[in-house]
Amino acid sequence: MMIIQIICSYLATIGFGIIVNIPHRALNSCGWVGVLGWVTYLVIKMANGGTMLANAVAALAIGLSSIFMARRLKMPMILFNIPSLVPLVPGGQAYKAVRNFAVGNDLAAISNLVQVAMIAGAIAMGFFVSELAARTYFRITVKH
Amino acid sequence: MTKNDLIIETILMAGKIMIENGADMARVDDTLTRIARNAGIDNPKIFETTTGILMSIPKQAAAQVEPIQKRTIDLEKVSLVNQNSRAFQDGQISLNEFRNNLVKLNISTPFFSFWLQLIAAVIVSVTLMIMYGGSWRDIIATAFAGGLGYSCYYLINNRLKIRFVSEFLASFLIGVIAVLFVRLQLGSRIGMITIGGVMPLVPGVPITNAVRDVFAGHFLSGMARAMEALLSACAIGMGIAFVFRFL
Numbered sequence A: 001m002m003i004i005q006i007i008c009s010y011l012a013t014i015g016f017g018i019i020v021n022i023p024h025r026a027l028n029s030c031g032w033v034g035v036l037g038w039v040t041y042l043v044i045k046m047a048n049g050g051t052m053l054a055n056a057v058a059a060l061a062i063g064l065s066s067i068f069m070a071r072r073l074k075m076p077m078i079l080f081n082i083p084s085l086v087p088l089v090p091g092g093q094a095y096k097a098v099r100n101f102a103v104g105n106d107l108a109a110i111s112n113l114v115q116v117a118m119i120a121g122a123i124a125m126g127f128f129v130s131e132l133a134a135r136t137y138f139r140i141t142v143k144h
Numbered sequence B: 001m002t003k004n005d006l007i008i009e010t011i012l013m014a015g016k017i018m019i020e021n022g023a024d025m026a027r028v029d030d031t032l033t034r035i036a037r038n039a040g041i042d043n044p045k046i047f048e049t050t051t052g053i054l055m056s057i058p059k060q061a062a063a064q065v066e067p068i069q070k071r072t073i074d075l076e077k078v079s080l081v082n083q084n085s086r087a088f089q090d091g092q093i094s095l096n097e098f099r100n101n102l103v104k105l106n107i108s109t110p111f112f113s114f115w116l117q118l119i120a121a122v123i124v125s126v127t128l129m130i131m132y133g134g135s136w137r138d139i140i141a142t143a144f145a146g147g148l149g150y151s152c153y154y155l156i157n158n159r160l161k162i163r164f165v166s167e168f169l170a171s172f173l174i175g176v177i178a179v180l181f182v183r184l185q186l187g188s189r190i191g192m193i194t195i196g197g198v199m200p201l202v203p204g205v206p207i208t209n210a211v212r213d214v215f216a217g218h219f220l221s222g223m224a225r226a227m228e229a230l231l232s233a234c235a236i237g238m239g240i241a242f243v244f245r246f247l
Helices: A002-019 A024-046 A051-073 A078-088 A091-102 A106-141 B003-020 B025-038 B075-089 B095-108 B114-131 B136-160 B165-183 B190-201 B204-215 B219-246
Strands: B045-049 B052-056 B063-067
Touching: A002 A024, A002 A078, A002 B114, A002 B190, A024 A051, A024 A078, A051 A078, A051 A106, A078 A106, A078 B075, A078 B114, A078 B204, A091 A106, A091 B190, A091 B219, A106 B204, B003 B025, B003 B045, B003 B052, B003 B063, B003 B075, B003 B095, B025 B045, B025 B075, B025 B204, B045 B219, B075 B095, B114 B136, B114 B190, B136 B165, B136 B190, B165 B190, B165 B219, B190 B219, B204 B219
Parallel strands: none
Antiparallel strands: B045 B052, B052 B063
């Protein structure tokens, strides 16, 4: 089961990378960043950590590893974190919200929307922490 | 052309290419300032938003403005500008060569062909549908929905150049295909097929850049990008809602 998830997340990340035209050289490493993010998400979810924590920590893992890859390959960081982020997008909740709005079930739709907003916030939080960690690290190690 | 004019022209062109193709503002700011420093200007004044760049050199009369009207997504160009900036910093190319390289890469950077993108869209749809817990029975339906939806999106975006309408029509088509396949007993769950099919249209670049821009202090650009992402998401949602309402 886990192997299927890993293969799928690798392919999905590379596929989205092709859609936004990232350089060929970055495709492979980008795929692995995506796998790392999705596995982190799954593991925390399986350990009953909750959706928000899983999204935040997965975004943190993606942020840190894409900073690492960007330094190693000397390429901009967004090449790695944009495609890797795609599996975390709250598609299911957004779909439920739209569906409930369409059939006139407004209260359920709003609760779904709140979930979408909270997941988006959790992902943003993860990225923020990773950026903060990277900046602090480089400030300490690199003398200007 | 004097040296200062050449510097300003190169910097504005580099900034325009980066912003047009989806770089985040912190990266643009860093690259442009770096180019200016390496060209010998100690204290360049550069102000950039998603819709334009302003630049002046201190103690010079003239400032230059570069408006940015179109915004597409091509991260390879961003990466190439970055590479050229590094080469300029290391002294491998002169300012003139740098400018010529920018002109060249803006016209002739290869994009993945449409067929490869279509295959990529199908792969994204199918794999994400499986990852979200869909059943293997729905693979063919999802592949059709994702592929046709992305083709619709691509054609409207490239031929007619209308944003948001392309997302709306594409997601409407995806919803119709999902309903059709389930009615014909070729798929089991409309929800999973639709979610998978819509995934290639997700505005990943504006979402990520909105977050990064806001945290880097570029509030104008961050809000503009967040708005863009929100409108795309609403267009996709409207398309799906139409299907539920009328089918």
